[in-house]
Amino acid sequence: MRFFNECYPCILRQALTTANLVGLNESQAQTVMHAAMEYLLKKNDKILPLHIVTWINTYIRNAYFGSEQMFDPYRDLKRHSNDIVLQYMPRLEEMVRSSLSPLETAIRIAAVGNIIDFGARDYKSVDIIHEIENMENVNFGIYHYKSLFKNLCRAKRLLYIGDNAGEIVFDKVLVREIKKDFPALDITFAVRERPILNDATIEDARFVGLDREVTVISSGSVYPGTILEETNEAFRELFASADVIIAKGQGNFESLNGSAKENLFYLFRVKCDRIAAIIGAKNGSLVLYENNSGILSQVVRVEK
Numbered sequence: 676m677r678f679f680n681e682c683y684p685c686i687l688r689q690a691l692t693t694a695n696l697v698g699l700n701e702s703q704a705q706t707v708m709h710a711a712m713e714y715l716l717k718k719n720d721k722i723l724p725l726h727i728v729t730w731i732n733t734y735i736r737n738a739y740f741g742s743e744q745m746f747d748p749y750r751d752l753k754r755h756s757n758d759i760v761l762q763y764m765p766r767l768e769e770m771v772r773s774s775l776s777p778l779e780t781a782i783r784i785a786a787v788g789n790i791i792d793f794g795a796r797d798y799k800s801v802d803i804i805h806e807i808e809n810m811e812n813v814n815f816g817i818y819h820y821k822s823l824f825k826n827l828c829r830a831k832r833l834l835y836i837g838d839n840a841g842e843i844v845f846d847k848v849l850v851r852e853i854k855k856d857f858p859a860l861d862i863t864f865a866v867r868e869r870p871i872l873n874d875a876t877i878e879d880a881r882f883v884g885l886d887r888e889v890t891v892i893s894s895g896s897v898y899p900g901t902i903l904e905e906t907n908e909a910f911r912e913l914f915a916s917a918d919v920i921i922a923k924g925q926g927n928f929e930s931l932n933g934s935a936k937e938n939l940f941y942l943f944r945v946k947c948d949r950i951a952a953i954i955g956a957k958n959g960s961l962v963l964y965e966n967n968s969g970i971l972s973q974v975v976r977v978e979k
Contacts (some may be wrong), residue, residue, distance in 0.1 A: 756841025788845025816956025838924030900926035
């Protein structure tokens with residue numbers, strides 16, 4: 676998705692947050708902000724917001740920590756998010772079991788979990804426990820459940836593209852329900868190649884036990900999203916051959932929207948006024964949107 680004016684302050688906020696998380700002093704953080712602003716001014720039309728976020732992360736690592744060092748500024752926050760939601764796992768699963776429509780409840784749970792996005796929101800503003808306690812009060816602005824269910828019924832292979840740490844515990848609830856309803860379905864869960872913001876990696880997936888539920892792979896993406904041509908070959912082959920794809924999170928929507936892939940469903944929470952305007956759903960609402968070959972005008976909106 677192309678650059679919008681709203682992207683500038685969001686990217687600069689992420690740059691400052693990362694600088695603060697790794698303990699840079701005032702002068703060093705200012706240098707990072709100047710470098711980010713210079714890069715933004717020099718960008719061309721082929722540079723996407725996801726590219727710049729990753730560039731800033733790499734700049735900080737190379738300038739202050741060495742290019743060969745594993746760089747994960749959000750590591751402690753990711754572990755904290757995973758720990759909190761894991762404590763609520765029995766309660767979330769009970770919500771699914773007691774529901775009149777367990778699969779729909781699991782979808783809602785997974786969508787609500789997308790609030791744990793420290794790229795789109797300041798991490799200090801995300802109250803995970805509050806979101807769990809109040810998830811029934813959040814409406815779907817777009818809800819293509821019938822189409823997803825129909826496609827799952829006839830599918831042999833599902834690719835589930837994950838998003839953030841903590842959120843993947845909510846995804847685990849949905850994955851378990853899909854396995855229960857469609858036991859013959861082959862499910863693969865894809866995560867990022869290496870740490871970027873609070874996006875989930877294989878380390879996070881193993882920590883929450885997703886690898887004991889389904890096959891977990893790296894997409895090869897080093898961005899907080901999925902730029903298909905910059906993923907690894909195995910992921911691209913799976914993306915092409917999967918009968919159904921569930922892409923979690925606004926970053927995956929931003930980077931995959933416009934793909935001609937059929938049976939691709941986006942599941943996320945809207946966190947940006949610009950995205951809200953593009954898809955025709957309120958900021959803060961939940962979205963289950965069928966790709967429709969990237970034709971947004973065909974989106975049907977409902978309040979549930």
